[in-house]
Amino acid sequence: MPDLEPWRREWGLLALVALLALPLFTPRLYAADEIKYLVHLRSVWFDHDLQYANDYDLVMQQDPDHYAWVANLRDHVTSTGRRLNDAPIGSAILWAPFYGLADAGVVLARAAGWEVSRDGLSRPYVWAVCLGSLFWGSLGLALVYLLCRREYGARPARTAVLGIWFATPVVFYLYITPPMAHANSLFAVALFTWLWLRTREQRSGAQWAALGAAAGLMVLVRELNWLMITPLLLDEATRFVSSARRRESHRLWSRAAGYLPFAVALGAVVMPQFLVYRALHGTYGPTPFVVEKFSYPVNAVNVLLSGFHGLYTWSPITLLATLGLFVLGRRRPVVAAGMGLGFAL
Numbered sequence: 001m002p003d004l005e006p007w008r009r010e011w012g013l014l015a016l017v018a019l020l021a022l023p024l025f026t027p028r029l030y031a032a033d034e035i036k037y038l039v040h041l042r043s044v045w046f047d048h049d050l051q052y053a054n055d056y057d058l059v060m061q062q063d064p065d066h067y068a069w070v071a072n073l074r075d076h077v078t079s080t081g082r083r084l085n086d087a088p089i090g091s092a093i094l095w096a097p098f099y100g101l102a103d104a105g106v107v108l109a110r111a112a113g114w115e116v117s118r119d120g121l122s123r124p125y126v127w128a129v130c131l132g133s134l135f136w137g138s139l140g141l142a143l144v145y146l147l148c149r150r151e152y153g154a155r156p157a158r159t160a161v162l163g164i165w166f167a168t169p170v171v172f173y174l175y176i177t178p179p180m181a182h183a184n185s186l187f188a189v190a191l192f193t194w195l196w197l198r199t200r201e202q203r204s205g206a207q208w209a210a211l212g213a214a215a216g217l218m219v220l221v222r223e224l225n226w227l228m229i230t231p232l233l234l235d236e237a238t239r240f241v242s243s244a245r246r247r248e249s250h251r252l253w254s255r256a257a258g259y260l261p262f263a264v265a266l267g268a269v270v271m272p273q274f275l276v277y278r279a280l281h282g283t284y285g286p287t288p289f290v291v292e293k294f295s296y297p298v299n300a301v302n303v304l305l306s307g308f309h310g311l312y313t314w315s316p317i318t319l320l321a322t323l324g325l326f327v328l329g330r331r332r333p334v335v336a337a338g339m340g341l342g343f344a345l
Helices: 005-020 032-047 053-062 068-074 090-111 123-152 154-166 170-176 182-198 205-221 223-245 249-256 259-281 288-292 300-305 317-331 333-344
Strands: none
Touching: 005 123, 005 154, 032 053, 032 068, 032 090, 032 123, 053 068, 090 123, 090 182, 090 205, 123 154, 123 170, 123 182, 154 170, 154 317, 170 182, 182 205, 182 223, 205 223, 205 259, 223 249, 223 333, 317 333
């Protein structure tokens, strides 16, 4: 039998905490964004189109009183004659394996005589997407642990991950409203950051392509994650300038050769989102509502310090994390500066 002791020492506490936290898990569809994420998947899976009017009707039929406001989405006709959906498609892609298994289970249950609705929105499907978010978010936390362990060792890494897990909004998006995109975003950003730092000194063409694909996945899950590519850009710019000053042309061009597979993979992964934009709105860009998120942050101080969900006031541990960048900067100044710039943006 394999020796499980090393695994227990490494992961046992985190696995136990994950098990004990399961009673917090609340699979449900509650808010507008959750529904917009899900109908992407439901429409493509069952109708093979991006026409959301019938999907919104089905949502309203689940609970006409609670979901009465969905009529605003159903009745909003875009410039291409479709219904409004400004949510990105990344969560639907990450949920698809779980959704497919749920659909197969529903088909088998119906064949066995069980009365289960195969409409793509009944309880098995909601459970599937919620479990998908729980899975991907938990995997994101595992990647965060690996990142922290790489820098500071196992015990501080476990402490940090437990803090992120239960002293930030992660606990809310992982368990209370899992159909939101945030747990999936945690995974996507953690995967990109892990790949960046793990291959930072030397990357093959395949590793550059994998990093580009991970960057594309970040953007598919949440458009604002474009900003999380900033640490990589600063890192590469610093290396480029350093090589140019030292006149190390072989290093410079060797590094630059990886930018093409990165860009190609990034573009290939993000392209479906642009096509969805085109189908829904007639342009290859997002809606004005999404673009507005990138406008100058006139409420930047409130975002951090407001009594109404301010980051530092509601999750003080994030202030420690920000200050920790200065500690990291003593050993890895470029990495710390890149992460700090991404956070600031």
